[in-house]
Structures are given as C-alpha cells and as structure tokens.
Amino acid sequence: MAAAARSGGGYLERPRPSGLADVIDVILDKGLVIDAYVRVSLIGIEILTIDARIVIASVDTYLRFAEAVGRLDIQQADESQGLPELMESMTSGGAQSKTKGALEGVKDAISGGDDDDDDDKKQSSSSRRRSSSGSSSSRSRSRKSS
C-alpha cells in the first residue's frame, strides 16, 4: 500500500517503489521499439507477451459475470446485510478464485520468487517449442546452428 501521510489539509501521498508485478505490463508492452529489420527477436519471449493478454469480451466472461451477479444475495433486506457476511458468502462461493484470469497466472509465474529456476526453464523451453513452429525463426539461431 502506498504510504499516506497527513500534511496540513490533505493527504500527501508518496508512491511506493514498484515491484515487478506492478510493471510487468509496461515492461512487456511499452518502451522504444526498434525496427524489425534491425532487431533479432527473441521469439520465444515475444510469445509470452501474447500469452499475457486476457480476452475481456468472451462468452466465458459473460457467464462468469452472470454467475457472480446471480450469486449476490440481493433482497429488500439486502442493504442491511453486514459486510463480513457478504465477504464470506462471496469467498465461500468460490467466485473469487474463478476471477483469477490467465493474466494473473502468467504474472505469478513471472513475478514470483527469485529462485524458481526450474519454472523458468520449463517456461523457456515451452516458449521455444512453440516458437519453432511459428514464423521464420531468428536469423541468429539459424546462423548459430549452421
């Protein structure tokens, strides 16, 4: 959480330093793009950025929303229901876990602990496997193997 300090009338907020999880999207999506003619792409890694997308408008999403809305216990008396109760009914219903999308999975894998070398390797090899079936492989790779 950002540290908020009172100063005079309002809050003066200080940003908290970023963790990898905060910036994973910008790292994958933003930054200077060097022309494709010049760069040798890390194809396996670029595929990762595609995996990191979630499809917002899909039937699955709609059904999930419908389910979540249906799960809400909204009656006339509803407004008086306590928050703790609501929280409980939400979490026990399992709706929370279903809201975890593919993106969070990818993010967890990326921004997880430092010592998960095994995971790293697995991910890397699977990316490479997929990349080899993709479009023309990088020039460098063919050069190295020749």
Added chain:
Amino acid sequence: MPQADPRVYVYGVLTGADAPNVSADGVAQAHVRTVEHAGLAALVSTLESEELAAAREVRAHWRVLEDASKSATVLPVRFGTVLEGDRAVREQVLEPNAERLTEMLDELAGRVQLNVRGDYDEERLLREVVRTSPQVAALRDRVSRVSDSAGYYDRIRLGELVAAEIAARREQDAALAMARLEPFAVSARAEEISSQNGAFKLAFLVESGEMDTFGEAVGLLREELAERVTLTYVGPLPPYSFAETDLSVGTAAWA
C-alpha cells in the same frame, strides 16, 4: 553477411554523458555495459546464451532499468530486443536516430513516470450495477428462476449487460481520475486495463520536483473515490510509457 560481433540485448538508451551505475546482472546473467555513439549510449549486454528463461529475463530487464534510472534518464527499450552486435547498435539504432533520441531524452530529463491504478472490489461493483440498472436486475431475476441450461442465452445476455455497465463505469472513473491528476503532470496516458477488476490504469510523466504536488492530488483522488475504487500509486519508474516510439530505420544493408 554475418558479422563477427556477438549479439547484444538492448535495455535502453541514455545520453552519453550520463554514466549509469548498473550492478544488476543482465539478461542471461551477463554483465551490463554501454555502447556509445553520437553523444548517446545504449545500455546493453552480450548475449551468448541460447538458454533464455522468460521469467528470469523479464526480471533482469526490469532490474537493469531500475538500477540505471537511479542515476540517469533512461529511455527504456521494449523487452526482448536483441541486435546483431555492438556495430548494429551504433550504426543502425544510435546513428540514424540520434536526433530523435536526443530530443526524447531532453524531454524526459528530470521527469519520472508515476503510475496510478484503480481497482474495483468486484462484489461491490456488481451490487452497484444490479442496484442501478433495472434491466440487469430484471434479467437477473428471470435467470434465477430457471435452470442453467434453460437460461443459457439469458445468462449470456445478463453477463453482456453487466460487462457493458462495468465498461461504462470504467470510462467514467478513468475520466475522473485523469481530470484530477493530469493538471499536475507534464504528460499522461491511459493504459489498457489488464485485469477483470481494473477500473483504470494511468501513467503520468511528472517533474521530479513536483512529486509532492502530484502526491497531494493522488491523496485527494483517493478520498473522492472512497471505497468504490482502491488506488495503487507506484513509482518513480523509468519512463516506459513515454518512450513508446517506433524507431523505423532503413532496411539493413545485409538483410
């Protein structure tokens, strides 16, 4: 024609005068160094290894840029950028784009990126949607009275309506947050939301000396949004979101 240089991974570009202090290991655990040309310096590391581990390399890329940004203004390069060698960095990136890169670096000097993200509490949000949209409430009632299979299309329709309501709220809340914070920034960008509960994701370029003023505006926005939206305020970051330019240089002679 193949070149003798080993390939290099590129992290970012900075002015040649700024000597960055990077202690973090680079991609594939290589040493990070600079390739200098035309008053500019590219932050690179030699890439000998074919054993790239996606998760590890994303982290390395991030750390190198965080490190370098502590002492210099760095234009981050998109993750995963590899060039044929030092010569390619000089001749195909720094040389043909020197003017543009220098301009961008001048513009970013003394400024930092600050990110402000808003997230909804899903349950609270859905409740609000049901309460404020008679259409959603009616369809919800109908769906609840039939079996899952009988109400399949109604359920999809209900979800669609809910999604549309959420999209409208996102737009409103993003516009509100932008209106409150943009006046305190040099530049601002609304970025794509990447999670189901996201309300908005905004990136601001702020003068380093104005961070307190900006921070006050964030504090006021947090109060205004109260419990509807949880704010996350992160930074300072290298200006990832303000370096989003395609460096289109000519086709390489040997390609």
